[in-house]
Amino acid sequence: MGFIEWFSDPLQYEFMQRALIEVILTGLVTGAIGSYVVLRGLSFIGDALSHAIFPGIVIAFLVGQSIFVGAIAFGVLTSVLIAVIATNARVKEDSAIGVLFAGMFALGILLISTSTNFTRDLTAFLFGNVLGVSDEDIVLSAIVGAIVLVTIVVFYKELLLVSFDRIAAQAMGLPVFWLDLLLLVLISLTIVVSLRAVGNILVVAMLITPAAAARLLTDRLPVMMALSAAIGVLSGVTGLYISYHNDVAAGASIVLVATGVFMLVWLFAPHHGVVPSRLLRSRALAGQQPEAVIVFESPELRTPGRH
Numbered sequence: 001m002g003f004i005e006w007f008s009d010p011l012q013y014e015f016m017q018r019a020l021i022e023v024i025l026t027g028l029v030t031g032a033i034g035s036y037v038v039l040r041g042l043s044f045i046g047d048a049l050s051h052a053i054f055p056g057i058v059i060a061f062l063v064g065q066s067i068f069v070g071a072i073a074f075g076v077l078t079s080v081l082i083a084v085i086a087t088n089a090r091v092k093e094d095s096a097i098g099v100l101f102a103g104m105f106a107l108g109i110l111l112i113s114t115s116t117n118f119t120r121d122l123t124a125f126l127f128g129n130v131l132g133v134s135d136e137d138i139v140l141s142a143i144v145g146a147i148v149l150v151t152i153v154v155f156y157k158e159l160l161l162v163s164f165d166r167i168a169a170q171a172m173g174l175p176v177f178w179l180d181l182l183l184l185v186l187i188s189l190t191i192v193v194s195l196r197a198v199g200n201i202l203v204v205a206m207l208i209t210p211a212a213a214a215r216l217l218t219d220r221l222p223v224m225m226a227l228s229a230a231i232g233v234l235s236g237v238t239g240l241y242i243s244y245h246n247d248v249a250a251g252a253s254i255v256l257v258a259t260g261v262f263m264l265v266w267l268f269a270p271h272h273g274v275v276p277s278r279l280l281r282s283r284a285l286a287g288q289q290p291e292a293v294i295v296f297e298s299p300e301l302r303t304p305g306r307h
Helices: 003-012 014-039 043-052 054-062 067-085 093-112 119-127 135-154 156-164 166-171 176-215 221-246 250-268 274-288
Strands: none
Touching: 003 014, 003 221, 014 043, 014 135, 014 156, 014 176, 014 221, 043 054, 043 067, 043 093, 043 176, 054 067, 054 093, 067 093, 067 135, 067 176, 135 156, 135 176, 156 166, 156 176, 166 176, 176 221, 176 250, 221 250, 250 274
């Protein structure tokens, strides 16, 4: 099968067309917001929020509403609670995250125990079901994704300053608390957008991996965000096609492609990759080695008794 057939054959099916749109949206949004997650070291927050939305999804399922609505509601609620609880000087942010992460997830498990019909939907939630997205899912993902991207553009300078120098941001009078809360809400919305594509378990990988790869390629945040989004889209599309042609899980394929891209960048990135860095170091050391000096010992300088 040639590349054209490999690429075009799946597109004859509407479910693949919808899945392709969904993974592109997921790659764009996770790549953009993931740059802030990586720069601020918020990978644990991403993991916590991805589990904290669990009870919202269960409640939405039990009452017959869209799981996206329930996920968004609990994602925003958890973000607000993390930001508020962390204002207490004796409770650090990671402690607040840990408490709410465990509590919310336990609440979701408790709610599941009240229903006997949730097993199939829980599997799709955990591991993703991008081939099952509907037109309504795509519209909602597009709306939420647009909100996230537009907000990043509008508050770019403020989020940038808070990410790199919180003390300076406070000195300049920026509302650091509200900016932290805004970032948490954006991460929550991004996780919701990604649920269908890669599932709850793998969503953190799409937040972190493309951005971590982009971080090795550039020192400029706008370029990093663009590269991260491009890697996210590339991983999503490639993983989706691998999934289709090999009949394997789509979410796992997408994440593994992203991981493979990261490993290649980690090895061969021009300035920060392992291989170029070692080559430059070897050349530098070679350039510092002194030239060989031949010493001729004069017979007159020999120590007496050694003739």
